[in-house]
Amino acid sequence: AQSVAQPEDQVNVAEGNPLTVKCTYSVSGNPYLFWYVQYPNRGLQFLLKYITGDNLVKGSYGFEAEFNKSQTSFHLKKPSALVSDSALYFCAVRDSGNTPLVFGKGTRLSVIA
Amino acid sequence: DTAVSQTPKYLVTQMGNDKSIKCEQNLGHDTMYWYKQDSKKFLKIMFSYNNKELIINETVPNRFSPKSPDKAHLNLHINSLELGDSAVYFCASSQGGGSSEQFFGPGTRLTVL
Numbered sequence: 001a002q003s004v005a006q007p008e009d010q011v012n013v014a015e016g017n018p019l020t021v022k023c024t025y026s027v028s029g030n031p032y033l034f035w036y037v038q039y040p041n042r043g044l045q046f047l048l049k050y051i052t053g054d055n056l057v058k059g060s061y062g063f064e065a066e067f068n069k070s071q072t073s074f075h076l077k078k079p080s081a082l083v084s085d086s087a088l089y090f091c092a093v094r095d096s097g098n099t100p101l102v103f104g105k106g107t108r109l110s111v112i113a
Numbered sequence: 114d115t116a117v118s119q120t121p122k123y124l125v126t127q128m129g130n131d132k133s134i135k136c137e138q139n140l141g142h143d144t145m146y147w148y149k150q151d152s153k154k155f156l157k158i159m160f161s162y163n164n165k166e167l168i169i170n171e172t173v174p175n176r177f178s179p180k181s182p183d184k185a186h187l188n189l190h191i192n193s194l195e196l197g198d199s200a201v202y203f204c205a206s207s208q209g210g211g212s213s214e215q216f217f218g219p220g221t222r223l224t225v226l
Contacts, residue, residue: 032212043117043203043217044156051212088154096211100169103156 002027004093006104013081014112021076021107023091033074034092034101035065044090050074061085081111116140117218119204125224126194134189134221136204144168145187146205146215147179156203162187163210191223199225 003026013019025031032051036044048059050067058064065076076089091104117138126132138145146169147159160179161169167179176192187204201220207213 034214036217038154041220043219044205044215046214046216049212049214090156094211100158100161100171101215106154106156 002031002093002095002099002102004091004102004104006089006091006107008107009105010108010110012110012112015083016080019078019081019085019109019111021089021091021109023074023076023104024072025074025091025093026072027093027095029095031074032094032096033065033067035059035063035074035076036090036092036103038088038090038106040087047076047089081109083111083113085109086111117204117206117216119202119218119221121221122219123222123224125226127226128194128196130194131190131192132194132223133191134202134204134223136187136189136218138185138204138206138216138218140206140208140216142206142208142216143184144207144210144213145181145184146207147187147189148203148205148217150201150203150220152200160187160189161210168210194223194225196225199223 005024034049035047038044055067088106094101144163146161150156159173162181165181178190181187204218205215207215
């Protein structure tokens with residue numbers, strides 16, 4: 001069965017500094033990996049995904065993520081954080097077929113001005 | 114132009130009542146989902162439909178019954194509501210499964226008193 005771990009409940013970063021939100025995964029086959037963001041009282045919004053190909057994936061709002069097969073990681077990054085990036089971030093994984101998308105427990109990002 | 118909409122946004126009801134939540138998507142997607150997000154923000158899939166056919170049914174009490182009258186709609190009916198059903202319920206849709214990203218509705222906050 002697939003699983004996702006987001007080891008940090010909270011990440012604090014100063015505005016303008018680079019940010020990293022960590023994610024590791026476990027699947028039996030090749031993974032499909034996703035990052036979503038949730039703002040207060042809103043639904044989840046898709047940021048980016050890794051299916052195959054280049055290990056560095058670029059997504060919305062300047063976010064990117066690096067797929068590392070040997071470390072089974074898919075960390076979310078942004079070179080320069082904005083206060084408006086403050087939100088709850090979810091990593092998710094599924095394998096091929098109709099298996100459910102499994103979400104991590106979420107990491108709350110707080111960007112301080 | 115709302116992509117995935119849910120009604121109602123808030124639902125407050127007494128234990129033992131029966132209630133329904135409606136979901137509609139105008140993206141032309143063929144797959145729809147129901148998720149439950151608990152008070153700790155943990156997100157878990159409940160059901161998935163593809164072209165009106167049930168394809169994922171996680172370990173959800175049979176008091177929960179999804180119904181998909183057509184590809185654009187997936188409703189959730191809950192019988193005999195319990196305190197533990199209090200949560201935010203999200204509808205989502207995608208074009209196929211696997212590598213496709215999901216688009217989420219704004220959520221329905223259910224409070225059972």
